[in-house]
Amino acid sequence: xxxxxxxxxxxxxxxxxxxxxxxxxxxxxxxxxxxxxxxxxxxxxxxxxxxxxxxxxxxxxxxxxxxxxxxxxxxxxxxxxxxxxxxxxxxxxxxxxxxxxxxxxxxxxxxxxxxxxxxxxxxxxxxxxxxxxxxxxxxxxxxxxxxxxxxxxxxxxxxxxxxxxxxxxxxxxxxxxxxxxxxxxxxxxxxxxxxxxxxxxxxxxxxxxxxxxxxxxxxxxxxxxxxxxxxxxxxxxxxxxxxxxxxxxxxxxxxxxxxxxxxxxxxxxxxxxxxxxxxxxxxxxxxxxxxxxxxxxxxxx
Amino acid sequence: xxxxxxxxxxxxxxxxxxxxxxxxxxxxxxxxxxxxxxxxxxxxxxxxxxxxxxxxxxxxxxxxxxxxxxxxxxxxxxxxxxxxxxxxxxxxxxxxxxxxxxxxxxxxxxxxxxxxxxxxxxxxxxxxxxxxxxxxxxxxxxxxxxxxxxxxxxxxxxxxxxxxxxxxxxxxxxxxxxxxxxxxxxxxxxxxxxxxxxxxxxxxxxxxxxxxxxxxxxxxxxxxxxxxxxxxxxxxxxxxxxxxxxxxx
Numbered sequence: 057x058x059x060x061x062x063x064x065x066x067x068x069x070x071x072x073x074x075x076x077x078x079x080x081x082x083x084x085x086x087x088x089x090x091x092x093x094x095x096x097x098x099x100x101x102x103x104x105x106x107x108x109x110x111x112x113x114x115x116x117x118x119x120x121x122x123x124x125x126x127x128x129x130x131x132x133x134x135x136x137x138x139x140x141x142x143x144x145x146x147x148x149x150x151x152x153x154x155x156x157x158x159x160x161x162x163x164x165x166x167x168x169x170x171x172x173x174x175x176x177x178x179x180x181x182x183x184x185x186x187x188x189x190x191x192x193x194x195x196x197x198x199x200x201x202x203x204x205x206x207x208x209x210x211x212x213x214x215x216x217x218x219x220x221x222x223x224x225x226x227x228x229x230x231x232x233x234x235x236x237x238x239x240x241x242x243x244x245x246x247x248x249x250x251x252x253x254x255x256x257x258x259x260x261x262x263x264x265x266x267x268x269x270x271x272x273x274x275x276x277x278x279x280x281x282x283x284x285x286x287x288x289x290x291x292x293x294x295x296x297x298x299x300x301x302x303x304x305x306x307x308x309x310x311x312x313x314x315x316x317x318x319x320x321x322x323x324x325x326x327x328x329x330x331x332x333x334x335x336x337x338x339x340x341x342x343x344x345x346x347x348x349x350x351x352x353x354x355x356x357x
Numbered sequence: 358x359x360x361x362x363x364x365x366x367x368x369x370x371x372x373x374x375x376x377x378x379x380x381x382x383x384x385x386x387x388x389x390x391x392x393x394x395x396x397x398x399x400x401x402x403x404x405x406x407x408x409x410x411x412x413x414x415x416x417x418x419x420x421x422x423x424x425x426x427x428x429x430x431x432x433x434x435x436x437x438x439x440x441x442x443x444x445x446x447x448x449x450x451x452x453x454x455x456x457x458x459x460x461x462x463x464x465x466x467x468x469x470x471x472x473x474x475x476x477x478x479x480x481x482x483x484x485x486x487x488x489x490x491x492x493x494x495x496x497x498x499x500x501x502x503x504x505x506x507x508x509x510x511x512x513x514x515x516x517x518x519x520x521x522x523x524x525x526x527x528x529x530x531x532x533x534x535x536x537x538x539x540x541x542x543x544x545x546x547x548x549x550x551x552x553x554x555x556x557x558x559x560x561x562x563x564x565x566x567x568x569x570x571x572x573x574x575x576x577x578x579x580x581x582x583x584x585x586x587x588x589x590x591x592x593x594x595x596x597x598x599x600x601x602x603x604x605x606x
Contacts, residue, residue, distance in 0.1 A: 092451070096447070096450055096451070098447075225468075225469050226468070226469070227471075228460075228463055228466070228471070228472060229463065229468065231452070231456075231460075232460050232463055234450070235446070235447070235450050235452060235457070235460070236441065236445075236446060236460070238409070238412075238414050238439065238441050238445065239439060239441065239460065239512070241412075241413065241414060242412050242413075242414070242434070242437065242438070242439040243434065243461075243463060243464045243516075244431070244434040244435075244464060245463070245464075285451070286449075286451045289451060289496040289498070289499070290451070290453065290494075290496060291451075291452060291453040291455070291456050291494070292450075292451055292452040292453070292456050293456075295451035295452075345499065348494075348495060348496070348499065349499075
């Protein structure tokens with residue numbers, strides 16, 4: 057693996073690179089914060105299913121765009137295609153678990169394998185299409201920040217910002233849903249709609265991240281920053297904020313590393329960064345816990 | 358007691374989990390206002406199912422005969438609070454004691470509004486009522502079982518409800534915590550709140566409760582403690598065979 061000093065300098069100077077890095081940062085913030093809710097709702101594997109399920113949708117959108125003559129590489133078309141199949145997977149997996157006596161574990165495995173299998177078959181069709189090989193869609197598997205354009209980055213940032221705004225507006229209702237659904241229902245909160253909203257936020261995160269983190273690894277950006285923030289502890293708002301900050305850090309690190317090191321997929325670099333931060337947080341959590349314990353002992357005196 | 362003021366009235370209420378078995382069958386009783394009522398019965402009698410079913414938490418419950426303050430639950434949700442079993446809660450959830458207590462205020466605060474200082478002060482007052490004011494910033498996962506139960510009670514109290522429905526509030530808490538929770542609930546009843554609590558310990562039911570509903574899939578007896586928990590009723594509910602003749606006399 058060779059390091060090109062010229063490309064290492066690019067992230068800090070090129071307008072396109074700055075735009076892409078900003079897009080990655082907004083995605084990281086969204087992934088960290090949504091991931092905290094997903095982890096609390098025990099939907100980590102569902103996030104993985106949704107990530108893998110974007111693949112057939114993207115392939116169908118590309119083929120449809122090309123056959124209609126509107127261009128298959130349009131970011132909004134790919135987001136729409138990937139989002140539709142991810143939403144279908146995120147909705148059908150819990151349904152399978154409930155109604156077919158599979159349990160969440162079996163339903164996740166069936167849905168992940170089914171959607172990803174379909175995706176790989178459709179991708180072989182995309183690759184055999186004249187425009188398919190040049191479209192760079194193969195990079196969607198593990199992500200490539202270097203391959204995305206300013207317009208891609210602006211589109212993903214827009215999705216991420218809208219999703220973040222929804223999350224902030226419904227923060228407390230979603231937090232009660234995640235903590236104690238029964239209490240939320242007795243209080244009269246619209247739990248079914250909130251559950252759907254969380255699914256849509258999950259899908260929006262997956263769709264926003266599929267180009268930079270890749271469909272196979274986007275789940276790591278949802279869960280690892282949230283898990284790292286969770287072991288540090290504190291209030292829920294603090295945990296979500298910390299997860300968002302860790303998400304930004306890992307997304308920017310991943311994007312920068314994949315630009316500096318040839319052939320390193322951005323998703324893999326982000327995953328390694330997020331996993332490293334998670335393990336670094338384990339000793340930190342002991343320090344925070346000891347400090348809290350001292351504070352509470354003093355308060356009780 | 359007027360029926361309009363009756364905190365909870367069940368008439369031929371049934372509930373189950375949708376597998377064909379009806380866990381609660383034809384349950385009928387009406388709670389006295391301003392009283393602490395214990396819902397007691399053998400393990401697996403359906404006490405928690407009754408509570409959850411009446412609150413609309415089960416998909417297979419016939420709630421047509423359930424009235425809270427003379428009305429369907431949807432019209433009086435602000436007047437009813439629920440405290441689930443401690444085991445039903447994920448205590449690894451990343452939240453502080455203050456976060457959890459403030460959750461009881463979410464309906465009052467309304468959608469799209471943040472939990473601002475005024476609401477936090479109210480939640481802190483509720484935590485102080487259960488003796489948890491010094492631990493408001495502590496993650497709930499680092500609290501003891503008794504402290505966690507007190508935080509849940511603070512969440513229910515801060516709601517300002519007129520009826521509090523609790524599922525096993527005294528389970529796995531030490532004696533001091535049990536006494537404290539009992540005293541807080543007694544005070545709440547004195548100020549007009551009504552309490553219905555699933556309780557498993559027949560030995561100390563008299564210490565905290567005014568009334569009891571003896572339950573075994575359906576209502577075996579209901580009334581004051583002495584009436585509801587008479588030997589004959591206990592023998593029937595716990596299937597102990599007929600009571601000794603002198604106790605019937």
